[in-house]
Amino acid sequence: MTDPDRPLPDGDPVLGAGVLPGVEPEVMTVARHEEALRVTKTVQEVGAVRIRKEVAEEEQSLNVPVRSEEVQVRRRRVERPVDGPVRVYEEGTTLVIPVVEERLEIRKVAYVVEELLIDRVLREETRTVSDTVRKEQVIIEQEGQLRAEQQGSEAGRGTTDGG
Numbered sequence: 001m002t003d004p005d006r007p008l009p010d011g012d013p014v015l016g017a018g019v020l021p022g023v024e025p026e027v028m029t030v031a032r033h034e035e036a037l038r039v040t041k042t043v044q045e046v047g048a049v050r051i052r053k054e055v056a057e058e059e060q061s062l063n064v065p066v067r068s069e070e071v072q073v074r075r076r077r078v079e080r081p082v083d084g085p086v087r088v089y090e091e092g093t094t095l096v097i098p099v100v101e102e103r104l105e106i107r108k109v110a111y112v113v114e115e116l117l118i119d120r121v122l123r124e125e126t127r128t129v130s131d132t133v134r135k136e137q138v139i140i141e142q143e144g145q146l147r148a149e150q151q152g153s154e155a156g157r158g159t160t161d162g163g
Contacts (some may be wrong), residue, residue: 033136067102
């Protein structure tokens with residue numbers, strides 16, 4: 001390694017080594033770093049949908065025609081024989097005439113009147129994320145009449161100050 005306080009002798013443009021015959025040049029490697037953004041995604045529950053049903057009750061009134069039989073008694077003189085089955089019968093001295101009426105029978109019937117179809121829809125959107133990243137840049141400073149040339153993939157990215 002060279003002494004940083006000692007001026008570099010002529011010869012190798014980077015390290016100044018190899019100026020003495022029979023001495024192998026000393027090579028030093030300096031790493032250049034830079035940051036890059038890496039984005040990862042996590043699935044996170046952000047809410048929920050609750051669906052509930054409420055039963056609403058309402059009173060309904062329907063007008064329904066209802067028939068019933070009434071008996072009117074009129075007297076009339078008739079002289080004829082009975083010619084078929086009669087629904088009227090006698091109990092002792094009392095004549096029994098059956099009287100019928102229609103009665104209402106109410107029952108409730110449940111009907112499916114609507115169905116809810118619930119689909120989960122996957123929506124994808126692109127969001128822009130940004131942050132400050134740091135990147136090391138190589139600055140080569142020269143002293144005196146020394147000329148330095150850059151070689152490799154990073155050539156041209158740093159600055160070279162001639163002085």
